[in-house]
Amino acid sequence: MNKKELLDELEQARVRTESLIVSLPEDKLEVPYHPGVNPPLWEMGHSAFFYEVFVFNLLDGTPSYDPSMDDLWDSFHVDHKDRWSRDLFPG
Structure with a gap:
């Protein structure tokens, strides 16, 4: 698989994932805290x-969409318990 094919496949995966997430009602995005699981919204942003x-x-030289948000989604910078705070996330 060449670079363009890989990027195309990743774009298709992004579109499928986004369509699944936006199809969920708000109450399905609220899950109880668990120390071994990340909340769905944080997990999607982290992905x-x-x-x-x-x-x-690395593949394409494409910069982050919004570099000011990188620390929010970087698991090295956000404690696990903090990931569960909806106030942390943009609209």
């Missing part, structure tokens, strides 16, 4: 951050 930084940037 997007991971792909931006470690895949798109």
Whole structure:
């Protein structure tokens, strides 16, 4: 698989994932705290951050969509309990 094919596949995965998340009603995004699980909204933001930084940037030189948000989605900078605070996330 060449670079363009990989980027196309990643874009298709992004579109599918986003369509699944936006199809969920708000109450399905609220899950009880668990020390071994991340909340769905944080996990989606973290996944997007991971792909931006470690895949798109390295493959394509594409910078983060919003570099000011990188620390919010970086698991090295956000304690596990803090990931459960909805006030932490942008609209």
